[in-house]
Amino acid sequence: MNTVTLSTDYQISFPKEIRETIGLEAGTSFEVINYNNRIELVPIKPIKPLKGIFKGIDTNIIREDDRIWILLIQHFGLNILQVLRHAAATVC
Secondary structure (H helix, E strand, O other): OOOOOOOOOOOOOOOHHHHHHHOOOOOOOEEEEEEOOEEEEEEOOOOHHHOOOOOOOOOOOOOOHHHHHHHHHHHHOOOHHHHHHHHHHHHO
16 A cells, blocks of 8 residues: 655656656646545546547448337427328328
8 A cells, every 4th residue: 555645745656657647747737536525646648649439430320110109209300290290191
């Protein structure tokens, strides 16, 4: 278990093992969270390195027929009679 001491300037130093494992560098910003009287420090990583991480992913979504009608109703403000008439016209 690693321990650290809060200095008189309210600073702490992370043990080398922790810094290397997580990849911390001088100047890293942290989000500080108070959780049940415990302090959590979450490193804030820049978003730029994530660019292109999902390149080539299939973004097509197959929707069930019933969901398509719900989306049409919500998007176009159609009432249920208009939807049923349209459904009957497309089936015939």
